[in-house]
Amino acid sequence: MIDTFALALTHGLLLLAAWRLFRRDDLDSDDPGRARRAWGRRPDA
Amino acid sequence: MHDLGLIGFLLILIGLGFKRPFVFVLGYVYVDIVSPQRLSYYLLNSVPVSLIFFVLAVIGYAAMDDKSGARLSGRQAVMLLLLAWCGYTTLTADFPAAALTKWDWVWKALTFAIFLPFTLRTKLRIEALLLFMVLSAASLIIVGGIKTLLSGGGYGALDLGISDNSGLYEGSTISTVAIAIIPTILYLAKYGTVFPPDWRVKLFAWALVFACLLIPIGTQTRTGLICIGLVAVMMLRETNRRFLYIAGVGIAVAAAVPFLPASYTQRMQTIEGYKGDASATTRIAVWRWTWKYVQDHPGGGGFDAYLQNHLVIHLSDTDKALGGSETVNSVEYDKARAYHSAYFEMLGEQGFFGFALWAMLHLAGLFRMELLRRRFRKSTDPGEGWISPLATALQHGHIIYLVGSLFIAIAFQPFVYMLVAAEIGLDGYIRRTRPRRAKRPMGRPLPTPPPATAATA
Numbered sequence: 001m002i003d004t005f006a007l008a009l010t011h012g013l014l015l016l017a018a019w020r021l022f023r024r025d026d027l028d029s030d031d032p033g034r035a036r037r038a039w040g041r042r043p044d045a
Numbered sequence: 046m047h048d049l050g051l052i053g054f055l056l057i058l059i060g061l062g063f064k065r066p067f068v069f070v071l072g073y074v075y076v077d078i079v080s081p082q083r084l085s086y087y088l089l090n091s092v093p094v095s096l097i098f099f100v101l102a103v104i105g106y107a108a109m110d111d112k113s114g115a116r117l118s119g120r121q122a123v124m125l126l127l128l129a130w131c132g133y134t135t136l137t138a139d140f141p142a143a144a145l146t147k148w149d150w151v152w153k154a155l156t157f158a159i160f161l162p163f164t165l166r167t168k169l170r171i172e173a174l175l176l177f178m179v180l181s182a183a184s185l186i187i188v189g190g191i192k193t194l195l196s197g198g199g200y201g202a203l204d205l206g207i208s209d210n211s212g213l214y215e216g217s218t219i220s221t222v223a224i225a226i227i228p229t230i231l232y233l234a235k236y237g238t239v240f241p242p243d244w245r246v247k248l249f250a251w252a253l254v255f256a257c258l259l260i261p262i263g264t265q266t267r268t269g270l271i272c273i274g275l276v277a278v279m280m281l282r283e284t285n286r287r288f289l290y291i292a293g294v295g296i297a298v299a300a301a302v303p304f305l306p307a308s309y310t311q312r313m314q315t316i317e318g319y320k321g322d323a324s325a326t327t328r329i330a331v332w333r334w335t336w337k338y339v340q341d342h343p344g345g346g347g348f349d350a351y352l353q354n355h356l357v358i359h360l361s362d363t364d365k366a367l368g369g370s371e372t373v374n375s376v377e378y379d380k381a382r383a384y385h386s387a388y389f390e391m392l393g394e395q396g397f398f399g400f401a402l403w404a405m406l407h408l409a410g411l412f413r414m415e416l417l418r419r420r421f422r423k424s425t426d427p428g429e430g431w432i433s434p435l436a437t438a439l440q441h442g443h444i445i446y447l448v449g450s451l452f453i454a455i456a457f458q459p460f461v462y463m464l465v466a467a468e469i470g471l472d473g474y475i476r477r478t479r480p481r482r483a484k485r486p487m488g489r490p491l492p493t494p495p496p497a498t499a500a501t502a
Contacts, residue, residue, distance in 0.1 A: 002191045004047070007084070010184035011054050013249075014075065017176055018068055020239050022061045026169050029111060030478065 048088045051081045055094065059101065066105025070164050071177045073098035073157065077459050078181035078213060099157065106164050114477045115166075118469050120409055121159050124462075127395075127402045128155040131348075134395055138347025147348035151457045158462035165470025168431070169238065174467055175229050176239055178460070183253055185213055186223050190256025193263030203263045213460060220261040220269030221449030222460055224276055227257050228438035236431045262305060265312050268452040272445050279441045327377075328385045328452070330356040335384060335393040345396030355380045387450035403456060407447055410468045414440035417475060432475065439468050 021027050055072070062068035076082075076098050082089045117125075131151060138144030165171050185205045192203060205214050213219050234250035235242055261269020277294055284290040302310075315325065334354045339345065346353070358377040384390040391400040417436035421429050446461050455461065 002195075003188055006184055006187035006191065007047075007050075010180050010187065011050070013183075014177065014180050015054065015057060017173070017180065017239050018058060018061055018071065021071075021169070021173050022065050022068065024169060026167060027065055027067060027173065028167065030167050 048085045051085055052088060055081065055089075062101060062105060066102070066109050067164060067170055067173070069098055069102040069105045070161065071173060073102050074174065074177045074463060075181045077154075077157070077463075078178065079184050080212060080214075095153075099153075102164070103160065106160075110164065111166060112163070115163050116473075118162065118473060120406055120413075120465070120469050121162060123402055123406045123409070124155055124159050124465075127399065127406065128152060128159070130395060130399050130402065131155070134345050134347040134399065137344075139350050140347065140352050143352060144348035147457075150459070151348070154457055154459035154462050157459070158466045161463065161466035162469040162473055165467070165474060168474065171435070171467060171470050171474065172233070172237060172239060174463070174470070176233060176237070178463055178467075179226055179230055179233060179253075182213065182219075182222060182226055182460070183256075185219060186253065186256045186260055189219065189223075189263050190259040193259040213458075216264035217266045217268050217449075217453040218455055218458060220264045220266045221272055221446060221453060221455070222458070223257040223260040224269060224272035225442040225445040225449065225461075225464070227254050227276055228280075228441040230254055230257070232434055232438040236434060262309055265309050267313060267315070268449050270313055271452075272449045275445055275448055276441070279444065283437060326358050326360055327356065327379060327382055330358045330379070331382045331384060332386060332389050335389040339392045339396060343396050343398075345392070345394050345399055348394050350393050351384055352381045354382060356382060384454040386452055387454055387456035390454040390456045406465065407443065410443055410465055411440055411447075413472050414443070414468055417472065429479070432471075435471060439464065439471065443468070 055076075058068055058072040058075070062072065073095065076095045082092065082094050131148065135141075135144045135148040161174070165174065189203055189205050203216060205219065213222060230250050230253055233240070234246055237246065240246045258273060261273060281287060281290060331351065331354060334356060335351070338350070338354075342350075356379045358379060360375045360377060384393060388400070391403045395403070414436040418433050418440065421432040421436070424430070424432070442464055446455075446458075446464070450456065450458075
């Protein structure tokens with residue numbers, strides 16, 4: 001019960017953090033204009 | 046259900062990583078700390094999760110990341126040397142089979158720590174790494190904290206979710222690490238941008254700090270108590286209202302003592318009466334043995350060289366039944382006792398050279414953080430307000446580790462190497478984004494000063 005609560009809470013927060021990081025361009029470059037393109041995406045996309 | 050949840054979690058991380066490969070790095074950090082494959086009953090425990098994330102992280106970095114300005118720092122070079130040296134001592138180890146088992150995880154910890162700083166290219170990545178380290182450790186700490194509140198715990202008895210007593214799940218290790226991350230938790234609660242500070246973040250952070258403080262009580266480790274004392278003293282250095290802080294700590298301690306379990310207070314009292322305590326006296330005997338051993342084997346005996354020790358332990362205790370005046374001496378014999386200290390672990394296993402590399406790595410980290418802390422302490426640039434507090438938090442965590450590891454053999458604890466990597470990453474980030482103006486070489490004349498605008502004579 002306690003184990004499940006702690007795991008659910010921390011994993012929920014980790015997922016939320018990962019999602020918020022995913023949506024931020026400054027994760028990959030402090031200057032978002034220079035952010036690299038994603039795999040498989042055309043440079044102009 | 047439990048297993049499916051963990052698998053779903055890992056799959057989401059992998060999915061996000063294909064657009065933002067740094068998520069793979071974060072995934073590896075999570076897997077290394079939490080070991081979800083050990084929490085799992087059937088599906089995950091046969092999959093090399095850690096290897097998968099490591100390979101993805103390296104490929105992601107190699108294929109997609111910006112590498113301009115990246116260079117091997119001095120501390121990464123030291124870790125590379127240490128890795129090579131450990132490889133050599135493993136080949137020539139006194140106990141080749143045992144040494145190989147430890148080498149199996151040590152090389153991974155060192156390799157990842159050498160790789161990690163290259164990926165820490167932005168401020169947000171450094172924050173993300175620390176956030177993942179804290180939240181991953183929190184999954185053990187929250188379990189431990191709640192169980193301590195409910196049951197009081199016990200030495201070697203606090204169940205953190207799995208019965209395995211290795212990695213961070215070991216009592217002394219988690220109690221040192223839990224205290225060492227307190228400064229980082231407080232930093233994230235104040236300067237975090239992924240979870241910007243609001244009342245929920247503050248509430249969670251303070252509840253987590255409370256859980257961290259409960260871990261040494263739950264695991265009843267004396268090292269943890271020493272670390273708590275240390276963190277209280279170091280935070281004094283950073284507080285503006287010192288008297289208020291001291292009064293607050295005093296009231297908190299006075300309020301907490303009546304609630305401590307009796308078994309805990311009894312065990313803590315043995316810190317002063319260590320001569321009658323077999324565990325503490327054995328440590329000193331092992332340390333003596335190690336010091337003698339390394340004189341004969343300056344290159345160290347390879348991992349787990351302690352297996353060959355034979356100890357004679359002299360115990361002396363004051364007999365309470367005789368009015369406390371008679372001292373009772375006894376002798377115990379022991380063998381193959383572990384080092385119980387990272388410093389002696391390094392000396393015995395890696396010899397003087399390995400110890401010197403290890404000490405250099407950690408002292409250089411403390412020194413570099415002190416330089417950053419001072420350089421940016423008075424910065425008025427709003428974009429630089431986070432640098433000095435982060436350097437301070439990392440340095441404080443590092444000091445707590447170095448003190449805690451006086452009594453625990455955690456010289457290669459992967460969590461700590463991630464902390465070291467975060468320090469190197471911060472250092473490299475500052476070097477790239479805020480280079481110091483070049484100093485004038487000796488002997489070269491000063492640049493011509495601008496003409497004076499007004500005579501002051």
